[in-house]
Amino acid sequence: MLNRNIQWCSTVRILNQQKRRLDDALRDLAALVTADVGLDFDWSVPAPLERTSGDPESAIALRILLYSLDGGTLARVQKAIGQRWPAVTVRTSSEKDGSPMLKQYARNADLVVVATRRAAHAATGCIADNAGSALVRYPDGAGSASMLRAVLAGIDELTV
Helix, strand or coil: CHHHHHHHHHHHHHHHHCHHHCCHHHHHHHHHHHHHCCCCCCCCCCCCCCCCCCCHHHHCCCEEEEECCCHHHHHHHHHHHHHHCCCCEEEEECCCCCCHHHHHHHHHCCEEEECHHHCCHHHHHHHHHHCCCCEEECCCCCCHHHHHHHHHHHHHHHHC
């Protein structure tokens, strides 16, 4: 276990050294993850231009449903979305069946991101049946970074 922790810290340190290669959303997520485990890494990079309140990206106002059975992933991605797009409404669910709340979230979403590697079959079926015209995206992995990349791609597709 100690070797795994040392290896993880070493990997994060290398990633931190290459932080300029990450986009803003992934740097924000990295800051959340390292803070969760008590590591004090600085993920900020000097920006050539400061964002202003008139930044079109900050004005995006979509409704997003995030689904995964991993509550930590949902919390981190929800927080990262809130930091980057304050006007976005994010609902999260880790329901294991097609509850009325999950149906309502799916019906009201513009973008649905379903982490199928951490999902219950009944819930994913419920989401598919109730998503209507929402854009549904499936991350290529089960973690926070994969889910956030799917959110970024979905927002790009919906706002272009």
